[in-house]
Amino acid sequence: MELLDLIIIGGGPAGLTAGLYASRSRLSTLIIEKTAPGGMILLSSEIENYPGTGKTGTYALMQIMENQCREFGCSIKIAEALEIRKTGHFFTVRTSEGEFSASSLILATGTRYKKLEVPGEREFTGRGVSYCATCDGPFFRNQDVAVVGGGNSACEEALHLTKFAKKVYLIHRRLEFRATSIVKERLKQNSKIVPVLNSVVQEIRGKTGVENILLRNTESGAISELPVTGTFIFVGLIPNSEIFKNLVELEEGFVKTRELQTDVPGIFAAGDLRVTPLRQVITACADGASAAFLAEKYLSNLRTS
Numbered sequence: 001m002e003l004l005d006l007i008i009i010g011g012g013p014a015g016l017t018a019g020l021y022a023s024r025s026r027l028s029t030l031i032i033e034k035t036a037p038g039g040m041i042l043l044s045s046e047i048e049n050y051p052g053t054g055k056t057g058t059y060a061l062m063q064i065m066e067n068q069c070r071e072f073g074c075s076i077k078i079a080e081a082l083e084i085r086k087t088g089h090f091f092t093v094r095t096s097e098g099e100f101s102a103s104s105l106i107l108a109t110g111t112r113y114k115k116l117e118v119p120g121e122r123e124f125t126g127r128g129v130s131y132c133a134t135c136d137g138p139f140f141r142n143q144d145v146a147v148v149g150g151g152n153s154a155c156e157e158a159l160h161l162t163k164f165a166k167k168v169y170l171i172h173r174r175l176e177f178r179a180t181s182i183v184k185e186r187l188k189q190n191s192k193i194v195p196v197l198n199s200v201v202q203e204i205r206g207k208t209g210v211e212n213i214l215l216r217n218t219e220s221g222a223i224s225e226l227p228v229t230g231t232f233i234f235v236g237l238i239p240n241s242e243i244f245k246n247l248v249e250l251e252e253g254f255v256k257t258r259e260l261q262t263d264v265p266g267i268f269a270a271g272d273l274r275v276t277p278l279r280q281v282i283t284a285c286a287d288g289a290s291a292a293f294l295a296e297k298y299l300s301n302l303r304t305s
């Protein structure tokens, strides 16, 4: 089996940028991506805070990143990474498509949306319950929908849903949203957004699809019924770190790093997967570039030691 210089696990903004930088440094580099390059940002239709592009479609942006990465010789394999073994100074990644080995690794598997864990959520997923406004928004044209959560994801996706829905109830368990100020201003200016504050979802109900949700007021305890045909859930992120749990040190599931290095020499982490104060495309890209640079330094020290 060929021993590569670097394997990057995850092909989102962090992984693709790491691939671009590593390939330009002439490291033999393989990105292992489970579904398709692009990452979780593809669940949003547009991005407006990535410098240099202006408001742009996420698919177009990620397509450029992928092409740029391939252009310099980075290979991308669509496969699920299942296990990582460390043998001496190299690592073997067992995937759904075979085994690959390299002298260094960058972990960049990102996160996924957290579930609300209420009755009806699982039952109606795909039948009114959704975690992707871009994918499913058009199915709710002229209907009333609910969005659950109070962060940037919930608030931005609620705004996106106003393009289709008649009314968008934005249900948050506190009195204040925690999204960026400009997003909160837009919520106030949009007459289709109806904030439902100090409220939590107790149950999602219906027959063949979602018909209503049961809400509980967190202050009074009062229960009310809200008629909606769709419920979009954005209540935070879960790190995709399950296969790394016996490999590197984690904190609440996120990979702990010190200047992007994990506690295992030769393994670096980049992007949303690691413990970091800000999870954005720009910060993921910056991580990817730095992680590739550090991997190159590590490999060069390894060769001379």
Ligand code: NAP
Pocket: 049, 116, 148, 149, 150, 151, 152, 153, 154, 156, 172, 173, 174, 178, 200, 234, 235, 236, 237, 277, 278, 279, 280
């Ligand atoms: P988040 O910032 O962690 O917010 C999660 C929200 O869900 C919070 O308001 C939280 O309430 C609420 N929540 C959590 N568990 C809940 C439950 N069981 N029931 C009801 N509500 C619950 O997650 P996010 O919005 O997905 O954002 C994740 C990261 O991505 C953040 O760093 C964010 O800034 C970034 N992001 C950035 C952009 C952008 O810049 N354009 C867009 C999207 C996401 P509390 O407020 O009470 O904790």
